[in-house]
Amino acid sequence: MSLHPTLQPYADAWTHSIEAISELLQPLAEAEWNRRTPCPGWSVRDVVSHVIGLDCEMLGDPRPIHTLPRDLFHVTNDHQRYMEMQVDVRRHHTAPEMTSELEYVVIRRNRQLRNESRDPGTKVRGPLGAELTLEESMRRHAFAVWVHEQDLRTALGRPGSLDSPGAHVARDVLLGELPRVVAEEAQAPRSSAVVFDVHGPVEFLRTIRVDIQGRGTLETAPALGPAATLTLDWETYVRLACGRVTPETVADRVKTEGDQDLTTAILRNFTVTQ
Template identity: 35%
Template sequence: MSLHPPAPTDFAGAVDAWAQTVQSVLDLGRTLRPGDEGHATDCPGWTVFDQVAHVASAEAAVAGDPVPDLDVSGHAHVRHAFGARMERLVESRRGRTLDDLLDELEWRLAERLAAYRAEGVTGEEEVEGPFGPTRLVDLVAVRTFDVWMHEQDLREALERPGGLDGPAAATSVAWVFRQLPRVVAKDAGIEPGNAVVLDLTGPTVGRVGARVEEQDGRAVGIPLFIGEDVEHPDVVTTTLSMSTRVAMRLAGGRRAPEDLPVTVSGDDDVARRVLAALAITP
């Protein structure tokens, strides 16, 4: 895997990346024009207002606030238990003003930074994450991916592009890159003897690949470009080239592959299946 600019490799850098994308959400929210908060976004069922409510409420949950017991079964975009949990947090903030939400998010940013940058905190501490116990540094990376994806939802809805080449973008792309072997072999069901390369043309530039091998009767994705001097069996390689924006809209399930510009070199069927499987957010 290659990536430029690279994702942060230490806890302080991970915290800075998270803080940068949260601040971007704040900056976008503070500069909305009248009526902007009601615009629909690429995230199904959520407006610009709901996006800000989600970011604020998710950070509140990280801080230990309880999830309110609200009925969200009437929302068609809620498809599973995790989505219902997130929707309850957003629902509890509907009816408040946008400025109030932004004030909450600003306060949460300061609160979490104080906790993350406190003396003696290394990032190796075990904490409760959205999917169970995890290291603090990994929780911050997940939060960065989530906030940055919603920052991009806001930018798309408001037609204010940006934030595609900073540390939060690199953290988010690196997270997606690490999923590629599983996406190719398991989610897309690509047969052994194939390899897939994902080539990002920028602003965050990167390249990652995975080949599929049969192990114990099942297809397994093996990372390429890991710097090891290892002989690989002959494979048929399909390369998918696209911009950072396109790759991450696909990874977030925000747009359909046929609606976005992707250059394919290789097997069209393999490309179609992998592009469909790239939607990896819950």
């Protein structure tokens, strides 16, 4: 394979998740494709449509020409409208049509990855015409497909893959958002620290330090006398960060210490996906 070593972890994560999704879908009856997932407004079919659409975008396929209905109340911004297009265009597809299209797209993506020789810094097109590096595009893609694998597992009652390659990509993506959540969104006091203690299949202890200018940085060193500490399990961390649950519904799974106003503000702004 000619894939750059920097990109290999993201290709491995995508491969693991997409194979898991394919396996989850094989035994499903037609009615099970309509099950609700934790992803707001989306069924199992919708999530799979989205995953297919994401991979079509990675392949550079033209986007579908389609007009969205006006009654999709979960669609409230341009980013959601952009993502919904690939979903709504497949809403009436049968289970065999969905699995066949997914299988074909996966074959094409595997071929693309085998032949991928571009530098990680190569600029590529992202959602809504945004320009980003190939490395960031593949990183975001591996993250998204793993999160949607988890959506499907929750909907189908088939938990798993919480420590898979995609889970570790997700950890790094979500940790990268924490300084902004704590310092900018939750407005943590300047010259303070907030500790996140996460246990479970993926474990980590991280500190967000807020400097005198109000900028947040992510550190692995524990803080002495932090302003606040949040302790929770990995699955709850993911669900909160991806907007699959509200802080109120998982209050019994999140332990907070220190400044309660600050921990409330952090949890209120914890969702980082659109």
